Amino acid sequence: MxxxxxxxxxxxxxxxxxxxxxxxxxxxxxxxxxxxxxxxxxxxxxxxxxxxxxxxxxQHPISLLNEKIIKNAMGEEGSWFDIKVLDSIDSTNNYLSKIAATGHPHASVVAANIQMQGKGRRGRQWQSALGESLTFSFLWRFTKGAAGLSGLSLAVGVALIRALKKINISTALLKWPNDILIFDEGVYKKLAGILIELQGDTDGQSAAIIGIGLNLNLSKTQLEKIDQPATDINNLVSEKIDSNFFMAIIIKELAQALASFESDQFKPFKDEWLSYHAFQDKLIDIMLGNSQTITGKAIDISDTGALIVRTDEGSKSFASGEVSIRSAG
Structure with a gap:
């Protein structure tokens, strides 16, 4: 049925x-x-x-994901990837994590037209509905261990910015460590999020399951379910974007960025990331896992992707995954 x-x-x-x-x-x-x-x-x-x-x-026309169309849109490069589109799934990250552990091939993509329980950072749920979001996960196997993957989510963010530019969206910004924002009507609105889960050894080979949720055309009902200001691709372009065509662009940009990260880690991405940093040289609140809040000015990113903040007690660095961040106003 x-x-x-x-x-x-x-x-x-x-x-x-x-x-x-x-x-x-x-x-x-x-x-x-x-x-x-x-x-x-x-x-x-x-x-x-x-x-x-x-x-x-x-209610309105929709563009469903189709693996054959995505591969065709990628041209010759389409044959390099294992791409699977599911009708519906609880979470593409969960699905890909399970099959990755059994030896699923490198450079695999699993996307879903409907994701019922998409995972966000810090236990949040990524809200998605049919035709309203791109929800997919990307498996990339690294020869280095998890300890050598610091800054990976930031490199993925840069890849998404590059993909957005290919469809003439040049106003996207990055929020450390894993969100894509648009500054609209005096408010930072979330366009996309990244969630990375790692498998493997600390020092040996490892695999990254890179989950991405990107808002395409949010309904009023869906917007009301999201616990923060949000926007979508439809609000940022003059002509409707075909989701399969855009998916092909994202996969190619991700693969290029991940290959570069495999060779040189985060350092080559640093300057580009900083140029898109939403809160660069601005006062921010940093909420630590122990509920402590630190206020300071975001001044830099380290070569490993740590956020460097100038506080009343001097400069401090915060590693990816340890803190949340939001504008202090």
Whole structure:
């Protein structure tokens, strides 16, 4: 039933009305099967409208991810990656973490059209709905251990900024250590987030599962669920962006950045990262894991991606993953 539901959703992706009778003929099933499948839509957060005499439609047209289209958009490079698109999943990071532990290939991508329990940093949940976000995870195997991957999330942030520039979004900023922001109407609004989970030895070989959530076209309902100001790609471009085309751009930029990081770690990214730093030379609050808050001015990033802050007690550095950060106003 789940497969039929997503086949129906793909059929309805144009945002127009389609009759149950026509869909039953198209899928070679009964009209009752169509009705039963559509009745399950709300279980995965999908709203399908039904109007007597017209049929069924989605609230608006959507672009579903398709692995073949993504690979074709990547050209020759598409054959270098193992790309899988799932209809729905609890978390792409969870899914990829499990199969990575069993030897799943390097440079693998798992994306989902619907992610039910996407993971954010510090136990938060990444909110996503059909057609409203890009949610995917990228597996990259490193010859160095986890101890040598300091600053990885910052390098991934730079790769996302580069991808955004390819679709003419040049106003994106980076928030240490793992968010993409847009400054809009006097407010920093979240556009994307990064969550990295590591497997392997501290000093031996390791694997990074890089989870990314990027807002495409958020509904009012979805915006109300997010616990911070947010924006989306749709608000930043004049023409609709095809999600498969954009996904292909992101994968290529990520692979290029990760290959560079493998060779030279974070140092080559440092100046570029600083040029996008949302809070550079600004007063910030740093909230430590023990609930202690430190105020200071963000003045630099170390060669390993640590945030350097000038406080009343002198300059201090904070390693990625230890603190949260927000504007002090």
């Amino acid at each position: 789940a497969n039929l539901l997503f086949e129906i959703i793909e059929f309805l992706a144009d945002g127009k009305f389609h009759s149950g009778e026509m869909m039953a003929k198209h899928f070679n099933v009964s009209r009752v099967s169509i009705w039963n499948a559509i009745a399950k839509a709300e279980d995965v957060g999908i709203k399908i409208f039904s109007v007597r005499g017209k049929g069924y439609k989605l």
